[in-house]
Amino acid sequence: MNVIEIAKELIRFDTSGPPTQEQPCAEWIRDFLEDSGFRTTLQVVEPGRANVVGKIGESTEPGLVLSGHIDVVLAGDPDLWKVSGPFDPVIKDEHLFGRGACDMKGPDACMLKVAQDFAKEDFKKQLTLVFTAGEDTGGWFVNNVLNDELVTPAEAQYCVIGEPSLMEIIPIHKGSGAADIMIHGRAAHSSKPELGINANQKAADFLYELRELQEELDKERHPLLGSTTVECTLMEGGFKVNIIPDQAKLTINYRLIPSHKNPEVSKRWFTSIIEKLSKNDPDFRADLTRHSVSPPLDVPLDSEIVTTLKDILGTEPVGAPYYTEAVSYSSAGIPAVICGPGSIDQAHTPDEYISLKQLGLGYKTYKELVKRTCL
Numbered sequence: 001m002n003v004i005e006i007a008k009e010l011i012r013f014d015t016s017g018p019p020t021q022e023q024p025c026a027e028w029i030r031d032f033l034e035d036s037g038f039r040t041t042l043q044v045v046e047p048g049r050a051n052v053v054g055k056i057g058e059s060t061e062p063g064l065v066l067s068g069h070i071d072v073v074l075a076g077d078p079d080l081w082k083v084s085g086p087f088d089p090v091i092k093d094e095h096l097f098g099r100g101a102c103d104m105k106g107p108d109a110c111m112l113k114v115a116q117d118f119a120k121e122d123f124k125k126q127l128t129l130v131f132t133a134g135e136d137t138g139g140w141f142v143n144n145v146l147n148d149e150l151v152t153p154a155e156a157q158y159c160v161i162g163e164p165s166l167m168e169i170i171p172i173h174k175g176s177g178a179a180d181i182m183i184h185g186r187a188a189h190s191s192k193p194e195l196g197i198n199a200n201q202k203a204a205d206f207l208y209e210l211r212e213l214q215e216e217l218d219k220e221r222h223p224l225l226g227s228t229t230v231e232c233t234l235m236e237g238g239f240k241v242n243i244i245p246d247q248a249k250l251t252i253n254y255r256l257i258p259s260h261k262n263p264e265v266s267k268r269w270f271t272s273i274i275e276k277l278s279k280n281d282p283d284f285r286a287d288l289t290r291h292s293v294s295p296p297l298d299v300p301l302d303s304e305i306v307t308t309l310k311d312i313l314g315t316e317p318v319g320a321p322y323y324t325e326a327v328s329y330s331s332a333g334i335p336a337v338i339c340g341p342g343s344i345d346q347a348h349t350p351d352e353y354i355s356l357k358q359l360g361l362g363y364k365t366y367k368e369l370v371k372r373t374c375l
Protein backbone atom coordinates (compact mmCIF):
# COMPACT_ATOMS: atom_id res chain seq x y z
CA MET A 1 0.00 0.00 0.00
CA ASN A 2 1.19 3.52 -0.71
CA VAL A 3 0.49 6.61 1.40
CA ILE A 4 -2.72 7.45 -0.47
CA GLU A 5 -4.09 3.92 -0.12
CA ILE A 6 -3.34 3.91 3.61
CA ALA A 7 -5.00 7.33 4.04
CA LYS A 8 -8.09 6.08 2.20
CA GLU A 9 -8.30 3.01 4.46
CA LEU A 10 -8.16 5.27 7.55
CA ILE A 11 -10.77 7.70 6.20
CA ARG A 12 -13.22 4.83 5.53
CA PHE A 13 -13.47 4.25 9.31
CA ASP A 14 -16.08 6.66 10.65
CA THR A 15 -14.21 7.94 13.71
CA SER A 16 -16.23 11.15 13.84
CA GLY A 17 -17.90 12.40 16.96
CA PRO A 18 -18.93 12.97 19.57
CA PRO A 19 -19.92 10.28 20.24
CA THR A 20 -16.77 8.74 18.80
CA GLN A 21 -15.75 5.13 18.17
CA GLU A 22 -12.06 4.96 17.29
CA GLN A 23 -11.39 1.35 18.24
CA PRO A 24 -11.97 -0.38 14.87
CA CYS A 25 -9.61 2.13 13.23
CA ALA A 26 -7.08 1.69 16.07
CA GLU A 27 -7.23 -2.09 15.57
CA TRP A 28 -6.57 -1.68 11.86
CA ILE A 29 -3.52 0.46 12.65
CA ARG A 30 -2.33 -2.05 15.24
CA ASP A 31 -2.56 -4.89 12.69
CA PHE A 32 -0.76 -2.77 10.09
CA LEU A 33 2.09 -2.04 12.53
CA GLU A 34 2.30 -5.65 13.73
CA ASP A 35 2.47 -6.92 10.16
CA SER A 36 5.40 -4.52 9.70
CA GLY A 37 7.19 -5.97 12.73
CA PHE A 38 6.32 -3.41 15.41
CA ARG A 39 5.58 -4.30 19.05
CA THR A 40 2.13 -2.86 19.68
CA THR A 41 -0.24 -1.96 22.49
CA LEU A 42 -3.92 -1.25 22.00
CA GLN A 43 -5.07 0.83 24.95
CA VAL A 44 -8.84 0.79 25.31
CA VAL A 45 -9.75 3.98 27.18
CA GLU A 46 -13.54 3.78 27.04
CA PRO A 47 -15.92 1.28 25.43
CA GLY A 48 -15.19 1.50 21.68
CA ARG A 49 -12.41 4.04 22.10
CA ALA A 50 -8.71 3.19 21.93
CA ASN A 51 -5.20 4.53 21.46
CA VAL A 52 -2.56 2.47 19.70
CA VAL A 53 1.19 2.54 20.31
CA GLY A 54 3.78 0.79 18.16
CA LYS A 55 7.53 0.49 18.80
CA ILE A 56 10.48 -0.78 16.84
CA GLY A 57 14.16 -0.97 17.76
CA GLU A 58 15.57 -0.99 21.27
CA SER A 59 18.28 1.28 22.53
CA THR A 60 19.82 2.69 25.63
CA GLU A 61 19.45 6.20 24.22
CA PRO A 62 15.98 7.72 23.79
CA GLY A 63 14.61 7.87 20.24
CA LEU A 64 11.73 9.52 18.41
CA VAL A 65 7.92 9.57 18.62
CA LEU A 66 5.71 10.28 15.64
CA SER A 67 2.20 11.01 16.83
CA GLY A 68 -1.23 11.68 15.38
CA HIS A 69 -4.88 11.41 16.36
CA ILE A 70 -7.40 9.11 14.74
CA ASP A 71 -10.66 10.80 15.68
CA VAL A 72 -12.21 13.37 13.34
CA VAL A 73 -14.84 16.04 13.81
CA LEU A 74 -18.43 15.37 12.73
CA ALA A 75 -19.11 15.47 9.00
CA GLY A 76 -22.06 17.86 9.42
CA ASP A 77 -24.72 18.30 6.71
CA PRO A 78 -24.09 15.55 4.09
CA ASP A 79 -25.47 17.83 1.34
CA LEU A 80 -22.48 20.12 1.81
CA TRP A 81 -20.12 17.32 0.73
CA LYS A 82 -20.02 17.83 -3.04
CA VAL A 83 -16.87 15.97 -4.10
CA SER A 84 -17.07 12.82 -1.99
CA GLY A 85 -18.97 11.34 0.93
CA PRO A 86 -17.13 12.12 4.17
CA PHE A 87 -16.11 8.48 4.66
CA ASP A 88 -15.88 7.59 0.98
CA PRO A 89 -12.51 9.08 -0.01
CA VAL A 90 -11.78 10.05 -3.61
CA ILE A 91 -8.88 11.58 -5.49
CA LYS A 92 -9.76 14.54 -7.69
CA ASP A 93 -7.44 17.08 -9.32
CA GLU A 94 -4.39 15.92 -7.35
CA HIS A 95 -6.23 16.18 -4.02
CA LEU A 96 -7.52 13.52 -1.63
CA PHE A 97 -11.01 14.32 -0.30
CA GLY A 98 -12.72 12.92 2.80
CA ARG A 99 -13.26 13.67 6.50
CA GLY A 100 -9.83 13.67 8.13
CA ALA A 101 -7.91 13.91 4.82
CA CYS A 102 -5.83 16.70 6.34
CA ASP A 103 -6.81 16.56 10.07
CA MET A 104 -5.28 14.13 10.29
CA LYS A 105 -5.58 10.74 8.67
CA GLY A 106 -3.49 11.94 5.71
CA PRO A 107 -0.60 12.84 8.04
CA ASP A 108 -1.17 9.57 9.98
CA ALA A 109 -0.81 7.66 6.71
CA CYS A 110 2.55 9.34 6.01
CA MET A 111 3.81 8.11 9.39
CA LEU A 112 2.49 4.59 8.88
CA LYS A 113 4.10 4.32 5.45
CA VAL A 114 7.47 5.43 6.84
CA ALA A 115 7.14 2.86 9.63
CA GLN A 116 6.51 0.15 7.08
CA ASP A 117 9.37 1.26 4.81
CA PHE A 118 11.95 1.05 7.58
CA ALA A 119 10.61 -1.94 9.50
CA LYS A 120 13.33 -4.28 8.22
CA GLU A 121 16.16 -1.86 9.04
CA ASP A 122 18.46 -2.03 12.01
CA PHE A 123 17.29 0.71 14.39
CA LYS A 124 19.96 2.39 16.52
CA LYS A 125 17.30 4.29 18.45
CA GLN A 126 13.72 3.31 19.11
CA LEU A 127 10.98 4.64 16.84
CA THR A 128 7.58 4.93 18.51
CA LEU A 129 4.32 5.63 16.73
CA VAL A 130 1.36 6.85 18.76
CA PHE A 131 -2.17 7.25 17.45
CA THR A 132 -4.60 8.75 19.91
CA ALA A 133 -8.34 8.92 20.41
CA GLY A 134 -10.31 11.97 21.50
CA GLU A 135 -8.11 14.84 20.34
CA ASP A 136 -10.78 16.69 18.38
CA THR A 137 -13.87 14.99 19.79
CA GLY A 138 -13.38 15.09 23.55
CA GLY A 139 -11.34 12.97 25.93
CA TRP A 140 -7.77 14.04 25.21
CA PHE A 141 -6.68 10.42 25.63
CA VAL A 142 -3.05 11.21 24.82
CA ASN A 143 -2.88 11.73 28.59
CA ASN A 144 -3.73 8.04 29.12
CA VAL A 145 -0.75 7.06 26.93
CA LEU A 146 1.55 9.30 28.95
CA ASN A 147 0.09 8.64 32.42
CA ASP A 148 0.27 4.86 31.90
CA GLU A 149 3.87 5.32 30.66
CA LEU A 150 3.22 3.62 27.33
CA VAL A 151 5.80 6.13 26.13
CA THR A 152 8.41 7.62 28.44
CA PRO A 153 11.23 10.16 28.15
CA ALA A 154 13.64 7.21 28.56
CA GLU A 155 12.40 5.87 25.21
CA ALA A 156 11.80 9.12 23.40
CA GLN A 157 13.87 12.26 23.32
CA TYR A 158 11.54 14.14 20.98
CA CYS A 159 8.12 13.90 19.44
CA VAL A 160 6.74 15.18 16.14
CA ILE A 161 2.99 15.67 15.85
CA GLY A 162 1.63 15.65 12.33
CA GLU A 163 -1.16 18.19 12.77
CA PRO A 164 -1.64 19.97 9.44
CA SER A 165 0.83 22.87 9.34
CA LEU A 166 1.68 22.86 5.61
CA MET A 167 4.92 21.24 6.88
CA GLU A 168 5.86 24.39 8.74
CA ILE A 169 7.89 23.67 11.86
CA ILE A 170 5.96 24.77 14.96
CA PRO A 171 7.95 24.39 18.19
CA ILE A 172 5.96 27.04 19.98
CA HIS A 173 2.36 28.08 20.45
CA LYS A 174 0.43 30.16 22.93
CA GLY A 175 -1.07 28.83 26.12
CA SER A 176 -4.65 29.63 27.02
CA GLY A 177 -6.87 30.14 30.01
CA ALA A 178 -10.10 31.55 31.35
CA ALA A 179 -11.16 33.62 34.33
CA ASP A 180 -14.55 34.58 35.76
CA ILE A 181 -15.01 37.92 37.50
CA MET A 182 -18.15 38.21 39.62
CA ILE A 183 -19.17 41.82 40.19
CA HIS A 184 -21.48 42.55 43.10
CA GLY A 185 -23.96 45.42 43.13
CA ARG A 186 -27.19 46.14 44.99
CA ALA A 187 -30.67 45.63 43.54
CA ALA A 188 -33.18 48.48 43.49
CA HIS A 189 -36.12 49.59 41.40
CA SER A 190 -34.79 51.18 38.25
CA SER A 191 -36.87 54.32 38.93
CA LYS A 192 -34.70 54.82 42.03
CA PRO A 193 -31.23 53.92 40.80
CA GLU A 194 -29.60 55.96 43.54
CA LEU A 195 -30.76 53.31 46.05
CA GLY A 196 -28.89 50.53 44.26
CA ILE A 197 -25.47 49.76 42.83
CA ASN A 198 -25.59 48.80 39.17
CA ALA A 199 -23.36 45.73 38.70
CA ASN A 200 -23.49 46.11 34.90
CA GLN A 201 -22.12 49.65 35.13
CA LYS A 202 -19.36 48.43 37.46
CA ALA A 203 -18.60 45.66 34.95
CA ALA A 204 -18.06 48.38 32.35
CA ASP A 205 -15.41 49.92 34.63
CA PHE A 206 -13.67 46.57 34.78
CA LEU A 207 -13.77 46.22 30.98
CA TYR A 208 -12.26 49.66 30.60
CA GLU A 209 -9.34 48.55 32.79
CA LEU A 210 -9.04 45.36 30.76
CA ARG A 211 -8.44 47.49 27.68
CA GLU A 212 -5.68 49.33 29.53
CA LEU A 213 -4.20 45.96 30.51
CA GLN A 214 -4.14 44.92 26.84
CA GLU A 215 -2.22 48.07 25.98
CA GLU A 216 0.36 47.13 28.63
CA LEU A 217 0.58 43.55 27.35
CA ASP A 218 1.06 44.75 23.78
CA LYS A 219 4.37 46.25 24.84
CA GLU A 220 5.86 42.77 25.27
CA ARG A 221 5.99 40.97 21.93
CA HIS A 222 7.26 37.43 21.48
CA PRO A 223 9.17 37.14 18.17
CA LEU A 224 7.02 34.24 16.89
CA LEU A 225 3.76 34.72 18.77
CA GLY A 226 3.20 38.44 19.17
CA SER A 227 1.68 39.56 22.46
CA THR A 228 -0.58 37.97 25.04
CA THR A 229 -4.24 38.80 24.45
CA VAL A 230 -7.02 39.17 27.03
CA GLU A 231 -10.58 39.27 25.77
CA CYS A 232 -13.89 39.38 27.58
CA THR A 233 -15.80 36.73 25.63
CA LEU A 234 -18.90 36.27 27.80
CA MET A 235 -20.94 38.64 29.98
CA GLU A 236 -24.02 38.07 32.05
CA GLY A 237 -25.80 40.66 34.15
CA GLY A 238 -29.26 41.61 35.29
CA PHE A 239 -32.53 39.72 35.15
CA LYS A 240 -35.33 42.21 34.64
CA VAL A 241 -35.73 45.39 32.66
CA ASN A 242 -36.82 47.52 35.64
CA ILE A 243 -34.40 46.23 38.28
CA ILE A 244 -30.92 47.60 38.91
CA PRO A 245 -28.75 44.47 38.53
CA ASP A 246 -27.07 43.23 41.70
CA GLN A 247 -24.68 40.86 39.90
CA ALA A 248 -22.69 40.71 36.70
CA LYS A 249 -20.29 38.03 35.54
CA LEU A 250 -17.50 38.58 33.04
CA THR A 251 -15.60 35.67 31.50
CA ILE A 252 -12.15 36.52 30.22
CA ASN A 253 -10.28 34.33 27.75
CA TYR A 254 -6.56 34.85 27.41
CA ARG A 255 -3.88 33.53 25.04
CA LEU A 256 -0.53 33.57 26.72
CA ILE A 257 3.04 33.92 25.49
CA PRO A 258 5.59 31.79 27.38
CA SER A 259 6.73 34.56 29.73
CA HIS A 260 3.17 34.71 31.13
CA LYS A 261 2.74 30.98 31.70
CA ASN A 262 2.98 31.07 35.50
CA PRO A 263 -0.69 31.11 36.63
CA GLU A 264 0.15 33.69 39.29
CA VAL A 265 0.96 36.21 36.55
CA SER A 266 -2.47 36.31 34.92
CA LYS A 267 -4.21 35.95 38.29
CA ARG A 268 -2.39 39.08 39.44
CA TRP A 269 -3.60 41.07 36.41
CA PHE A 270 -7.23 40.55 37.40
CA THR A 271 -6.85 40.91 41.16
CA SER A 272 -4.90 44.15 40.59
CA ILE A 273 -7.76 45.60 38.55
CA ILE A 274 -10.22 44.64 41.30
CA GLU A 275 -7.98 46.21 43.96
CA LYS A 276 -7.50 49.41 41.97
CA LEU A 277 -11.21 49.87 41.27
CA SER A 278 -12.22 49.07 44.87
CA LYS A 279 -9.73 51.60 46.16
CA ASN A 280 -11.06 54.38 43.95
CA ASP A 281 -14.72 53.47 44.30
CA PRO A 282 -16.17 52.24 47.63
CA ASP A 283 -19.17 50.82 45.73
CA PHE A 284 -17.01 48.58 43.54
CA ARG A 285 -16.96 44.99 44.82
CA ALA A 286 -15.80 42.01 42.77
CA ASP A 287 -14.21 38.56 43.13
CA LEU A 288 -12.14 36.40 40.88
CA THR A 289 -14.26 33.23 41.05
CA ARG A 290 -12.40 31.05 38.52
CA HIS A 291 -8.96 31.12 37.01
CA SER A 292 -7.18 28.52 34.89
CA VAL A 293 -4.08 28.32 32.72
CA SER A 294 -3.02 25.71 30.16
CA PRO A 295 0.66 26.23 29.46
CA PRO A 296 2.08 27.26 26.09
CA LEU A 297 4.24 25.03 23.92
CA ASP A 298 7.79 26.28 24.13
CA VAL A 299 10.41 23.94 22.67
CA PRO A 300 13.77 25.72 22.39
CA LEU A 301 14.54 26.81 18.83
CA ASP A 302 18.07 25.41 19.08
CA SER A 303 16.94 21.93 20.17
CA GLU A 304 18.02 19.04 17.97
CA ILE A 305 14.53 18.24 16.69
CA VAL A 306 14.03 21.81 15.47
CA THR A 307 17.46 22.08 13.85
CA THR A 308 17.06 18.68 12.17
CA LEU A 309 13.67 19.59 10.71
CA LYS A 310 15.02 22.98 9.64
CA ASP A 311 17.83 21.25 7.83
CA ILE A 312 15.51 18.78 6.09
CA LEU A 313 12.86 21.33 5.07
CA GLY A 314 15.05 24.39 4.62
CA THR A 315 12.56 26.61 6.46
CA GLU A 316 12.53 28.59 9.70
CA PRO A 317 10.21 27.67 12.60
CA VAL A 318 7.00 29.62 13.15
CA GLY A 319 4.47 30.05 15.98
CA ALA A 320 0.85 28.87 15.91
CA PRO A 321 -2.35 30.31 17.38
CA TYR A 322 -3.99 26.94 18.16
CA TYR A 323 -3.56 24.46 21.01
CA THR A 324 -2.35 20.85 20.51
CA GLU A 325 -1.35 17.55 22.13
CA ALA A 326 2.24 18.78 21.88
CA VAL A 327 1.79 20.43 25.28
CA SER A 328 0.90 17.07 26.87
CA TYR A 329 4.05 15.41 25.48
CA SER A 330 6.25 18.35 26.45
CA SER A 331 4.80 18.45 29.98
CA ALA A 332 5.58 14.72 30.28
CA GLY A 333 9.23 15.39 29.45
CA ILE A 334 9.16 14.65 25.71
CA PRO A 335 9.54 17.97 23.86
CA ALA A 336 7.10 17.94 20.94
CA VAL A 337 7.06 19.91 17.71
CA ILE A 338 4.16 20.22 15.27
CA CYS A 339 4.95 19.56 11.65
CA GLY A 340 2.43 17.95 9.35
CA PRO A 341 1.17 18.02 5.77
CA GLY A 342 -2.04 19.80 4.78
CA SER A 343 -3.49 23.12 5.77
CA ILE A 344 -5.43 23.79 8.97
CA ASP A 345 -7.73 25.91 6.74
CA GLN A 346 -9.19 22.70 5.29
CA ALA A 347 -9.61 21.01 8.67
CA HIS A 348 -13.15 20.63 10.01
CA THR A 349 -14.75 21.79 6.72
CA PRO A 350 -17.09 19.96 4.31
CA ASP A 351 -15.12 18.56 1.35
CA GLU A 352 -12.03 18.43 3.56
CA TYR A 353 -9.01 17.69 1.40
CA ILE A 354 -5.25 17.43 1.32
CA SER A 355 -3.08 17.91 -1.74
CA LEU A 356 -1.12 14.89 -2.93
CA LYS A 357 1.90 17.19 -3.05
CA GLN A 358 1.61 17.88 0.70
CA LEU A 359 1.13 14.18 1.41
CA GLY A 360 4.30 13.47 -0.57
CA LEU A 361 6.26 16.14 1.28
CA GLY A 362 5.03 14.82 4.65
CA TYR A 363 6.06 11.29 3.79
CA LYS A 364 9.47 12.34 2.47
CA THR A 365 10.18 14.54 5.48
CA TYR A 366 9.24 11.93 8.09
CA LYS A 367 11.31 9.36 6.21
CA GLU A 368 14.38 11.57 6.29
CA LEU A 369 13.75 12.47 9.93
CA VAL A 370 13.54 8.81 11.02
CA LYS A 371 16.64 8.00 8.96
CA ARG A 372 18.62 10.75 10.66
CA THR A 373 17.38 10.20 14.22
CA CYS A 374 16.80 6.45 14.55
CA LEU A 375 18.88 4.56 11.97
Ligand SMILES: [Zn+2]
Pocket: 069, 103, 104, 135, 136, 163, 164
Ligand atom coordinates in the same frame (compact mmCIF):
# COMPACT_ATOMS: atom_id res chain seq x y z
ZN1 LIG B 1 -6.07 17.65 14.49
